[in-house]
Amino acid sequence: MRTLGIDPAVRNTGYALLEGDHTNARALDYGVISVPAKIPQSGALEAVCTGLKNLITKWEPDEVAVEGIIFVQSYRTAISMGAARAAPMIAAASHGLKIYEYAPKKVKKAIVGKGNADKHQVAFMVRALLKLPETPPSDAADALAIAIAHLQSSDPLKASMLERKQV
């Protein structure tokens, strides 16, 4: 079972490819798709969508997991986050893949043990859980955390807590 975890953003999209199940997963690939600020939003979304499609073609994941949106500061942010989320949705659907969403707090709770864990704690735990040789950059760490949470959601003990939702 291969899972693609994505932390959606217009400019810095974290991604993570995991292979295995919730008891034993290893990272095949992870990183950040970055798009310079000078590229208009339409070009950035297209670059993210194409980048994710290329990763799907290369790694052939079985399922895709993204972070849900809970807290937003403004309507402007909500519109922008909605647009950012659309790129992985379109990339996944174009390959016929199902895409699941997990609330950020539930992901942190599942990985670190507390819903208000900070980025460093998430990165630290992700590194430990996957025995990575280095601490991943924070956007990639979030994507790794989402992918781990997705695997854990098939574990009866964690399933109810993680509340997977197909989008």
Next chain:
Amino acid sequence: MRTLGIDPAVRNTGYALLEGDHTNARALDYGVISVPAKIPQSGALEAVCTGLKNLITKWEPDEVAVEGIIFVQSYRTAISMGAARAAPMIAAASHGLKIYEYAPKKVKKAIVGKGNADKHQVAFMVRALLKLPETPPSDAADALAIAIAHLQSSDPLKASMLERKQV
């Protein structure tokens, strides 16, 4: 000059292809890309993106115009509208096309003469301006109105009012 106007939505995306300039435009094609409610949001966005790409391949527009988002009832709506807007952005950018945004009220003001015009007035005026044999469905009428507004934005008399913004 060919313009593709789009009224973005997750389920019913209006589109309109116009040829000509702001003094003399004719409709080459218009309609609505509809996606059934049983398709998940990811699949719907992908279907809209693919549908728009097919229209771009067929009609080879020079520029794309979409409705901007001004009024939203809730964060949930804002996120959903943000996602809906991403599909035309990705479709346009994948063909190297520039995409411009116009505020809905400015479009209505430009077409009907008042910013709070209702859907029937927009459809009526669009039919009259383009000499269409029938009144277009309302989502398509909105797309036709956006395409007309885009052409008018190159008219010095209307340009300042319409405030085109590249996205």
